[in-house]
Amino acid sequence: MNPTPSVNLFELLQKQIWGDPIFFVLASLVLISALAVVLQKNLVRAGFTLIGCFGALALVYFALGAELVAASQILIYAVGITLVVIFAIMLLSGTMDNADDINPATKEDGQETNLFKKYAGKIAAFVLPVLMFILISYSYIGLSSSLTPSPPYPQARMQGIVDYINMARAKAQMIPTLERVGEIMLSEQILAFELVSILLLIAFVGAIVLSKRKV
Amino acid sequence: MEENKFELNVFFKRVLAISLGTSIFVLFWITVVLQATVLAKYLTLGAALFCIGIYGIFKSNSVLKTLICMEILFNAAILNLITFARFTDVIFVRGQMFSLFVMAIAAAEAALGLALVIAYYRMSKNISVAKLNHLQG
Secondary structure, eight states: OOOOOOOOHHHHHHHHHHHOHHHHHHHHHHHHHHHHHHHOSBHHHHHHHHHHHHHHHHHHHHHTTOHHHHHHIIIIIIIIIHHHHHHHHHHSSOOBOOSSSOOHHHHHHOSHHHHHHHHHHHHHHHHHHHHHHHHHHHHHHHHHHHHOSSOOOSTTTTTOHHHHHHHHHHHHTOOOHHHHHHHHHHHTTHHHHHHHHHHHHHHHHHHHHHHHOOO | OHHHHHHHHHHHHHHHHHHHHHHHHHHHHHHHHHHOOHHHHHHHHHHHHHHHHHHHHHHOOBHHHHHHHHHHHHHHHHHHHHHHHHHTOOSSOHHHHHHHHHHHHHHHHHHHHHHHHHHHHHHHSOOBGGGGGGGGO
8 A cells, every 4th residue: 555665774864864953963962961971980070961961951842842841951950950969979979980990899799789780781771772662663653543544645754744734733823832831830730830849848858957967 | 910801891891881872872863764753753862861861870880870860861751741742732732841840850859869868978978879778777
């Protein structure tokens, strides 16, 4: 029914990059800085690289049309949480993440923790990506087939029918999402809003109490 | 002889880390190109971030690194929420509102977790994950 066109991977890559260069740049920034955070041994450097990761993610949110979330990402994550983490790293003396070289705990306790860490890292690195990619592709197939049973646009098959329709709808009503988010948050979800404020109050009082206590 | 062995070990571990990073990167772009839709691109970015965070949590040796990687996990979840809000719930963008709630709870979690780490460090002068089981007695 649907003859699949012969696909050249290189042409597809070119089409992807020139079709959405912002995504290419931003995703590279996000992935490289996240990998640098994870693979960095010096914890202070990892904390400062986290600012770049969260800033690039804020730009991704902005590209997705979520202005309020982008602004609060910068305010909460790129400034607040990162600085708290950096101050905690500076307060504690263990600034180096000696995962590979020196590990006195495993030498004392035997081989158990060492084995766990080895295999857990390998599982996370190799099995999880494959699982997640399969899951995403299946979810995409299910979504597109449920929303559009018979694709009428042959030129839009490359880009995806769902995205085509949604982009058209979004272009038709290009209202800023800020006011809609505020309306829903303060009318429909007012209970959750107040509960979150109480939770934040309790958490910060608890944090002060925990870190001030002289043990 | 032993020094030579040790250096080889470190070298192989570095090679493994670099190849892991590049393989995640290449896998990411291959899936982006193969799926070739806007929705799937952003979802793949979220999945790659999630995998990086999971890898860091399992591989890290200090509690602070684990907390940092948990922030990366939260951001992957928020990215998925915003993507679905953008492409499936165009009129009432509830995903953005929910991602704001997630951010607030992540801030609370970070503050409490760091306070716990500082309290534990005052007690035992040590924040290694492998030694955290000495808290019980």
